[in-house]
Amino acid sequence: xxxxxxxxGQGDRLRTxxxxxxxxxxxxxxxAGQITLRGVAKQVGIAATSVYLHFPxxxxxxxxxxxxxxxxxxxxxxxxxxxxxxxxxxxxxRCRAFCRFATDHPGExxxxxxxxxxxxxxxxxxxxxxxxxxxxxxxxDIARCGPPAGxxxxxxxxxxxxxxxxxxxxxxxxxxxxxxxxxxxxxEAVKAAIGQAVGAGAGSAGTAK
Amino acid sequence: xxxxxxxxGQGDRLRTxxxxxxxxxxxxxxxAGQITLRGVAKQVGIAATSVYLHFPxxxxxxxxxxxxxxxxxxxxxxxxxxxxxxxxxxxxxRCRAFCRFATDHPGExxxxxxxxxxxxxxxxxxxxxxxxxxxxxxxxDIARCGPPAGxxxxxxxxxxxxxxxxxxxxxxxxxxxxxxxxxxxxxEAVKAAIGQAVGAGAGSAGTAK
DNA sequence: TGTACATCAGTGAACGCGCGTTCACTGATGTAC
DNA sequence: TGTACATCAGTGAACGCGCGTTCACTGATGTAC
Numbered sequence: 069x070x071x072x073x074x075x076x077g078q079g080d081r082l083r084t085x086x087x088x089x090x091x092x093x094x095x096x097x098x099x100a101g102q103i104t105l106r107g108v109a110k111q112v113g114i115a116a117t118s119v120y121l122h123f124p125x126x127x128x129x130x131x132x133x134x135x136x137x138x139x140x141x142x143x144x145x146x147x148x149x150x151x152x153x154x155x156x157x158x159x160x161x162r163c164r165a166f167c168r169f170a171t172d173h174p175g176e177x178x179x180x181x182x183x184x185x186x187x188x189x190x191x192x193x194x195x196x197x198x199x200x201x202x203x204x205x206x207x208x209d210i211a212r213c214g215p216p217a218g219x220x221x222x223x224x225x226x227x228x229x230x231x232x233x234x235x236x237x238x239x240x241x242x243x244x245x246x247x248x249x250x251x252x253x254x255x256e257a258v259k260a261a262i263g264q265a266v267g268a269g270a271g272s273a274g275t276a277k
Numbered sequence: 278x279x280x281x282x283x284x285x286g287q288g289d290r291l292r293t294x295x296x297x298x299x300x301x302x303x304x305x306x307x308x309a310g311q312i313t314l315r316g317v318a319k320q321v322g323i324a325a326t327s328v329y330l331h332f333p334x335x336x337x338x339x340x341x342x343x344x345x346x347x348x349x350x351x352x353x354x355x356x357x358x359x360x361x362x363x364x365x366x367x368x369x370x371r372c373r374a375f376c377r378f379a380t381d382h383p384g385e386x387x388x389x390x391x392x393x394x395x396x397x398x399x400x401x402x403x404x405x406x407x408x409x410x411x412x413x414x415x416x417x418d419i420a421r422c423g424p425p426a427g428x429x430x431x432x433x434x435x436x437x438x439x440x441x442x443x444x445x446x447x448x449x450x451x452x453x454x455x456x457x458x459x460x461x462x463x464x465e466a467v468k469a470a471i472g473q474a475v476g477a478g479a480g481s482a483g484t485a486k
Numbered sequence: 487t488g489t490a491c492a493t494c495a496g497t498g499a500a501c502g503c504g505c506g507t508t509c510a511c512t513g514a515t516g517t518a519c
Numbered sequence: 520t521g522t523a524c525a526t527c528a529g530t531g532a533a534c535g536c537g538c539g540t541t542c543a544c545t546g547a548t549g550t551a552c
Contacts, residue, residue: 073495076548082495101308106538115497116539126539181450182391197451223457227444227466231436234443241390242406248432257436260469282528285515291528315505324530325506335506 071113083122085112091133098178100130100186127186134186137176138198144169145202155212160258162209163232166202167254170236178240181233203229216263228261280322292331294321300342307387309339309395336395343395346385347407353378354411364421369467371418372441375411376463379445387449390442412438425472437470 074081089111093103105126109116123129148165149158170177180199207225215221235253238245247253283290298320302312314335318325332338357374358367379386389408416434424430444462447454456462 071496073547076494079495099308099310102310104538105540117498117541118496120540121496178391182387182446197453199451200454223462223465226457227440227462227469230443230447230462231440232443233447234439234441235436237391237446238439238442242408244406245409245412248435253432253436253439256432260436280529282514285527288528313505314507326508326531327529329507330529 079121082112082114082118086114086119086122086129087132087136090129091136094130094133094137094179095173095175098175098182100134100179100183103130105129125188127188130186131188134179134198137173137180138202140173140176141166141169141180141199142202142205145205149209155209155214156258156262159206159209159213159262160255162206163228163254163258164251166206166232167236167250171239171250174240177236182237210262213262215261219263224261228257231257288330291321291323291327295328295331295338296341296345299338300345303339303342303346303388304382304384307384307391309343309388309392312339314338334397336397339395340397343388343407346382346389347411349382349385350375350378350389350408351411351414354414358418364418364423365467365471368415368418368422368471369464371415372437372463372467373460375415375441376445376459380448380459383449386445391446419471422471424470428472433470437466440466 086108090103090108093108093111094100097103103126105119106116108126108129109119119129123132145162145165148161153161185198203225206229207222210225210228211221215224232254235250235257239247239250295317299312299317302317302320303309306312312335314328315325317335317338318328328338332341354371354374357370362370394407412434415438416431419434419437420430424433441463444459444466448456448459
């Protein structure tokens with residue numbers, strides 16, 4: 069179990085290992101405030117001080133791990149809509165993918181949407197809140213569906229986003245509640261948002277949880 | 278700043294003070310895992326050991342404070358529907374009250390719905406999850422509105438609850454997002470749930486945030 | 487071909503702090519006789 | 520009316536632990552001359 073130091077010029081390998089360990093610990097606890105520099109160092113198998121070689125701060129480390137989480141979510145959601153299907157189907161699949169990510173990775177999801185953003189020194193006012201791209205893509209998908217006349221697409225997107233977040237957040241925090249199948253609830257919410265049937269066809273039975 | 282001990286037979290006063298201090302600290306941090314026995318004791322102005330006179334555990338103290346929060350929420354929601362108004366108006370007002378409680382008391386709300394339940398020694402399997410009464414009353418209010426034929430009232434309640442929770446939870450965690458007025462979003466969600474206009478009349482302009 | 491030096495990739499001891507928990511203790515107030 | 524004792528409502532010192540952060544240090548590998 070002896071660690072051997074990385075070869076010259078490969079010091080960044082340790083950086084990667086540290087981020088990975090922090091990610092695992094964040095996912096396990098679901099709470100950004102709970103990971104510690106010493107805890108991460110122990111997990112990696114290095115001296116506590118070695119973390120300082122790559123990060124000035126635990127906050128910066130957490131921020132990097134969280135950025136990775138948001139990247140994963142964005143990729144998962146985007147992948148779900150790949151292909152040239154009908155806009156309503158794309159929206160439905162992407163909403164499902166969002167919720168699936170959350171229930172498959174509850175710790176990550178909590179860190180992303182229910183923890184305080186790590187306090188880096190920067191003003192943090194110009195940079196938009198992480199996760200915003202996912203909302204924007206959701207809003208575009210809704211607009212593409214041609215929502216009912218008189219409805220504000222932005223508000224529809226806000227309400228749908230809130231419903232999706234509420235469904236997975238409550239499911240995470242109230243696991244013993246008699247939840248109906250998640251995919252069905254998502255489909256109903258999407259249907260309500262764009263005001264038309266979304267076809268609970270082939271995909272529904274196979275992927276329902 | 279000298280504390281003087283309570284008179285004989287009034288030892289429970291300190292218990293109350295401890296719970297109050299814990300409640301304040303919970304509300305301030307929004308995170309049950311962050312309050313400490315020593316922190317609470319310092320806040321009250323007593324020796325750390327004195328907490329043990331009334332609670333075996335921090336978990337039991339937190340549980341008692343949380344129970345108080347749920348009581349407040351239930352009272353606030355119930356009060357909103359008092360009077361003999363139309364069922365749809367009652368539902369709308371109660372949903373607004375729920376959200377109002379959350380945005381007025383974000384720390385309490387996070388502790389109630391986004392923190393781990395304190396781990397008491399008990400099995401915790403028979404006791405239902407806290408907050409359940411609020412959901413049940415919401416479900417009853419919906420049923421009273423006579424939801425559209427073919428719709429499952431329980432599912433409607435689940436979706437509406439999720440939407441309300443999502444709206445306030447995201448608002449708490451993404452304060453810089455350009456949120457539309459909360460009451461309007463709530464009214465729209467209620468309207469969508471029971472499938473009829475709920476009358477955005479007199480109350481709307483006055484109480485919108 | 488040697489050798490001095492610089493750089494890289496880390497380590498290890500030590501600091502002061504707050505934490506939960508234990509243990510023996512204090513000191514005022516009531517009560518039995 | 521006295522006085523010994525029990526009870527109540529707390530206190531204070533001490534323990535071992537994990538925390539972030541500092542500081543000086545190690546030891547292998549490259550590079551300039």
